[in-house]
Amino acid sequence: MTLRDDLQAMAEKSWQASREMAVIAGSVKNDALLGMADALLAHKDEILAANARDLEAAEGTDLPYALRKRLELNEEKVAAMARACREVAALPDPVGEVFDMVLRPNGLRVGKMRVPIGVVLTIYESRPNVTCEAAVIALSAGNCIILRGGKEALHSNLAIARVLADAGRSAGLPEGALQILDTTDRDAVGILLGMSEYIDLVVPRGGEGLIRAVVEQATMPVMKHFAGVCHTYVDAAADLTMAETVCYNAKVQYPAVCNAMETMLVHADVAEAFLPAMCRRFVEAGVELRGCERTRALCPGASAATEEDWGTEYNDLILSVKVVGGFEEALDHIARYGTRHSEAIITDDYRTAQRFLACVDAAAVYVNASTRFTDGGQFGLGAEMGISTDKFHARGPCGLRELTTYKWIIYGDGQIRT
């Protein structure tokens, strides 16, 4: 058997299983998720032992400290995975909903039925928790999943996936509903990305390099998250106290994530009243400021922002600041440098607020709130597979429903086309 034969057999098995998964009862899926939660706890020693092998292999390599911390599992992290299984089990099942049903003049009843997408391939980097998170969300929405984790976490991922797959099978999920690649052969990904006859969707999770490579090779749709260069625009009609609170939160509360603010835009009319105190507060919090000339005149601590800064996702305590001549300039800046993730305006002007909502093209557009809310839990989805910066199919946080599609269903009584 060549690698291609192995992968072909795996993908075909997944596709076969997807036919069963599409019509499985919601109660079976829920039993499977609850069984997975129990199994993770029951097999935690096995999982931690596998993780220890990965950590040992990472010793003496150049794996950065932050990545090593992400690779490391402990009892609490295993318990968190088990909790996530139970939380997803408690969410409403999106599959089977019938909607938009109309009665046509010829008597046909035409509508749509929500159905799973089918087979989802997830390719991710070093955090082994993703093995569990991605699997339970995909399965809960009725999909089959093929997992491909990073090579640093291979033993951890295999152990977690085996525990989940065994528990799923015991609860009645079809053989092949959850599979994981046990090879680290780099060719495997390219081969799978060519199998659009079996795999309906690929979800890459990781750095930009991984995502670009997947987009270039994939012959099936890709649900992805590129960069999050998020702006907050403090309008001339902003409540400046609110602006300070919201901007501080958007930058400082958790700077390492994609929905943190990377650039603050300030209307020239309020720059003098707003910037000096705001900047002092940022500096006190350890934020490095990079500003335009007008910003630097008001905030002496700021260094000069370069063209590159405006397009950079720092994911760190660094902030670009620009004073803009007006609303249109703010819109132009966001259109040029934004990554269609999350954009906010602070204003008390009704028309400006409505225009910002209408004009800004992003997954999430805010009035008077922190961009940090772009998250499946915060938006009420319960769980998320990731945050899409694409425009097709689903934008922003993607939960169970975003991992489904629909088919048209038609009830007739003998209608023919004339």
Next chain:
Amino acid sequence: MTLRDDLQAMAEKSWQASREMAVIAGSVKNDALLGMADALLAHKDEILAANARDLEAAEGTDLPYALRKRLELNEEKVAAMARACREVAALPDPVGEVFDMVLRPNGLRVGKMRVPIGVVLTIYESRPNVTCEAAVIALSAGNCIILRGGKEALHSNLAIARVLADAGRSAGLPEGALQILDTTDRDAVGILLGMSEYIDLVVPRGGEGLIRAVVEQATMPVMKHFAGVCHTYVDAAADLTMAETVCYNAKVQYPAVCNAMETMLVHADVAEAFLPAMCRRFVEAGVELRGCERTRALCPGASAATEEDWGTEYNDLILSVKVVGGFEEALDHIARYGTRHSEAIITDDYRTAQRFLACVDAAAVYVNASTRFTDGGQFGLGAEMGISTDKFHARGPCGLRELTTYKWIIYGDGQIRT
């Protein structure tokens, strides 16, 4: 200027225009469509003269007769294009709808706003009417469009696009909302398919070769229609009179289209009662039958179906016929050979009907009706860009709404994440 520079300028212009199109009033879009209808009629001589140049160039080439007929325009076809503009103008505007709005526990109002996808690239083959159809549907949904037609129809397409673009501009559409490639350079398509920063969606319309090439090169989502190998399954509990009427319609009424039946599956229990009369009727209508052994025993006129036949979209008066042992065998056959387009069952059994709807994975799944209804007009969409055989974003007929997406909108009053 190189070809790449030209195309880059074109795509960037389209992207700039898409920012204006996203917030343009519905009345301006409608005025533009009505103005286009008038302009097509006013400039029909110019359009027909350009078409005459294309027809002349086609003389003496090996362009098949059927394609030459499709290339040919006349007064009636121009009038039909004008009517299509008016019909689309009369449809409700999907853009701006706000839905799924909820009040979160922290006081944030979180919901979705329907917005255009942005810039749509359409690549199509010889029928110049598509220039108009694709443009008006894309523009009506608030998108900008870049058109790339077949080289045989270049003069016709350029003439139609110029008339439409001028009329659109006069009515207030932004410069660049409708553009067409005036080169037949084959490299142009590959270059555009790499410009995912400006182009949000590509819609190829044509043969399988064109579509496969687009899928392989595109770095943006593709909305496409592969083959339509549609089945009708005559169940043991079918009303055989209804079955005969529906199957006859699905095959004979218009065999050249994608929603026509290509394979008829018949439950063994009713094969003897159903097939002889049904086959006689097909033969009288000039249908060539290719059957399994059991079919051939009942219908002596049928030749032997090969493995290839089961997967072939004939688009012609040819039909594959198979007797199946039961419902599961019918499902397996459809899963294996179907192209996820349109599938029908004829049955009076409640449970079998519901199971067919649940188990069959296709864009449209029918009970007791002809597959010929899979069409935007028949489903009540008013107009369609095409019929998607994909599972992501939109399945089946794609109208105005399927050419939109959404963004999350969030109304706050100073909320921060804690």
